[in-house]
Amino acid sequence: MLRQIHSTNAFEVRRNPVGELDYEPPGVRGVAPVELPCVAEDFRGGDALLTREPGILLSVRTADCLPILITDPRRRAVAAVHAGWRGALERVVEKSVGEMRRAFDSRPQDLLAAIGPGIRVCCYEVGPEVVDAFRGRFADTDGFFRTPPPDDAARARAERYPMLSAHPPGHGPDHAPAAHLDLVRVARRQLIDAGMQPSKIQAAAFCTACRTDLFYSFRREGARAGRMMAVIGIKPLND
Numbered sequence: 001m002l003r004q005i006h007s008t009n010a011f012e013v014r015r016n017p018v019g020e021l022d023y024e025p026p027g028v029r030g031v032a033p034v035e036l037p038c039v040a041e042d043f044r045g046g047d048a049l050l051t052r053e054p055g056i057l058l059s060v061r062t063a064d065c066l067p068i069l070i071t072d073p074r075r076r077a078v079a080a081v082h083a084g085w086r087g088a089l090e091r092v093v094e095k096s097v098g099e100m101r102r103a104f105d106s107r108p109q110d111l112l113a114a115i116g117p118g119i120r121v122c123c124y125e126v127g128p129e130v131v132d133a134f135r136g137r138f139a140d141t142d143g144f145f146r147t148p149p150p151d152d153a154a155r156a157r158a159e160r161y162p163m164l165s166a167h168p169p170g171h172g173p174d175h176a177p178a179a180h181l182d183l184v185r186v187a188r189r190q191l192i193d194a195g196m197q198p199s200k201i202q203a204a205a206f207c208t209a210c211r212t213d214l215f216y217s218f219r220r221e222g223a224r225a226g227r228m229m230a231v232i233g234i235k236p237l238n239d
Contacts, residue, residue: 002046006086009046027103048096052077057233063216067116067230077104097194108195120207121182145179
């Protein structure tokens, strides 16, 4: 696992001669393990893990952000990616496919991707600064955002977050509703832009904020929220 920091940092994980795990720049062999500022020993800061070694399980932890698992059946390689809006803005999903190409000679058309449960457009309200940031980085953002009518937005906030004020501090009831970000659409767009076939991308149909009976949601539950773990690995051929 990684200390997730909403970045585009990616690491290839390998076992060294004594059986310990090394985290190295993807595709670079024979260098010292990467050391980044961290909160605990052996915890690297980043948001994507790659490997082609059987028996190593890669994991990401989420509670509204998207867990994205990618596999290359031809090259027997896998990746686990953590994508919130900040990582998606920096194209962490697209860059992770590029790292698989560089490290494992993966062909994007061979890859399969699973986008796990995360907060959906129905609940993912964001401010104008997020909208402006995406419009500044992506040529076509019309499909990334949805702006509900004011009455619908206020009613949805009241129903989903009864403990929270329907309006941010300093704004009255006439304040324009914030946009809702379709993070799944952003991730799918990046996978396709990286060369993947749309038919090989599957997304879970659940919204974590809607279904706290099944999932954790930081947006809905705040500090009480736990974390889900998405895991991917390669089964040894002799198992």
